Amino acid sequence: MNESKGTMESVTLSRVPDEQRKNWWTVALIQAGIMISIPCLMVGSTLASSLSIGEAIIAIIVGFAIAVFFMTLIGMQSSDLGRPMCVVASSAFGKTGVRIFMMILFSAALICWFGYQTVVCGEAFSNLLSKFFGVHFSVTASIIIWGIIMLVTAVWGINALGWLNDIAIPALIIVIGIASVIAFKTYGTAALAGYQPPAETQISVIAGIAMAFGGQSCGMVVTGDITRFQKTRKDTALATILGVFPISIMMIILGYILSVMTGDSDISNILCTLGLPVLGMLVLIAATWTTNTTNSYSAGIDMVMLFNSSDKSRVIMTVIAGALGTILALTGIMYHFGTFLTLCGDAFGPVAGVMVADYWIVRKGDPEKWFYKDGFDWVGIISWVAGVVFTFIFGTDYAIFIGIVISFVLYLVLRKLIREKQNVVDETEL
Known part of the structure; x- marks a missing residue:
């Protein structure tokens, strides 16, 4: 019998039982819900200040195609093993290596993302009450309240995520579609056809690809936390490709188009300009x-x-993470969004390179050859650090991708030269 949607999630690091696995479309909706986000719209509005419409479309499609490719491979690892990314990665970095190097990095990044999004939600809610209902509600109080609401959903687990997205995704698509129609009727296509960004803010297409990719680099690696609930690799591929790719492309291009048409990069202002103040705030x-x-x-x-x-x-760990994120939300973290995107791409891309090399090349994609490794695996750690250092030092438009390749290749070379220790962790230690 499948786990009821009202049941709180009970597995974390241990293997997800077969009876708790989900249909691919349930996970696809969760993936789509992650993509229908303000950061996606903001990436589009940021690209509007840097690329023409043709260049932006190329950058968006290529950047997310690369991200989805890695998401699918990493997602399949977790669905094969029924475990989250932090456990799957232990075969490449070792349990202690994952804990010290990876989990500090990823926990911090995800907590920061929570803080950023909580600011957006809290400000939108306060603005909605103030502008349209005449109720002056503290932004600080709004951030705290919405931080708690979103935290409760996360605490409940995968079933609450599915329930939330079953309701929210169709409604969001409808409202976004209405906004798009109004925008084209109001502004037409003339502004888009001849649009050129200011010379001083223009970037290369490769830089645009890196920006689109960087915005998804963290989600790309932690996708296994969701796909571990999939039944098969086919389900994982369907959920990832159909849940992520179309929606993400649509959202970023929409952010670009609305920004160019209205001359504003603030999404809440754009929706108000289009005559959708209440619906716009609710969408946010x-x-x-x-x-x-x-x-x-x-x-x-x-x-x-x-x-x-x-x-x-x-x-309790989810509560702590959400509480820390909510505190950060009150410190102005959202104003460092551009730098944060760049840092995410620099640090997380090489993790994907190492994980793909370990599971799909060294272990030939065979779950029977994977094991939960104790201690440090310096082959994985050194390979990851090399990719990150290269990306930071060179800092070119394409450095993020070369960093992934360096980590991938170096891991394979070092794994050939350095014998792997079979220091397996027993299942009960999880």
Whole structure:
């Protein structure tokens, strides 16, 4: 019997039982909910200040195609093994290596994402009450309240994520579609056809590809936290490709188009300009909710690994992650969004290179050859660090991709030269 949608999630680091696996479309809706987000719209509006419409479309499609390719491979690892990313990665980095190097990095990043999105949601809710209902509600109080609401959904787990997205995604698509129709009727296509960004802010197409990819680099690696609930590799591929690619492309291009048409990069202002103030604010809140819940959910899983605690501690770790994110939301983290995107791409891309090399090349994609490795695996750690260092030092438009390739190749070379220690962790230690 399948686990009821009202049941709180009970597995964290241990293998997801077969009876708790989900249909591919359930996971696809969760993936789509993550993509229908304010950051996606903001990437589009940022590209509007840097690329022409043709260049932006190329950058968006290529950047996300690369991200989805890695998401599918990494997602399949977790669906094969029924385990989250932090456990799957232990065969490449070692359990201690994952805890010290990876989980600190990913927990911090996901907590920061939670903080950023909570600011967006809190401000949207306060603006909605103030402008259209005459109720002056503190932004600080709004951030705290919405942080708690989104945290409760994350604490409940995968079933709450599915329930939330079943309701929110169709509604969000309808409202976004209405906004697009109004925009084209109001402004036409003339502004788009001849649009050229200011010379001083123009970037190369490769830089645009890196920006689109960087915006998804964290989600690309932690996708296994969701896909571990899939039944087969085919289900994982369908959920990832159909849940992520079309929606993400649509959202970023929409952010670009609306920004060019209205001459504004602030999404809430754009929706108000289009005559959708109330619906616009509700879209901001719902889109943030569906995405941000996953941030604290994955952060909670990562913190279970980080502090070497039991599956039962996921709830308290998720609460801690959400609380930290909400505190950060009050510190102005959202104003560092552009830098944060770049840092994500630099640090997380090489993780994907190492994980893909380990599972799909060294272990030939065979779950029987995977094992939960104790201690440090310096082959994986050194390969990852090399990719990150190269990306930071060279800092060119394409450095992020060369960093992934360096980590991938170096891992394979070092694995050939350095014998792998079979220091397997027993299942009960999870």
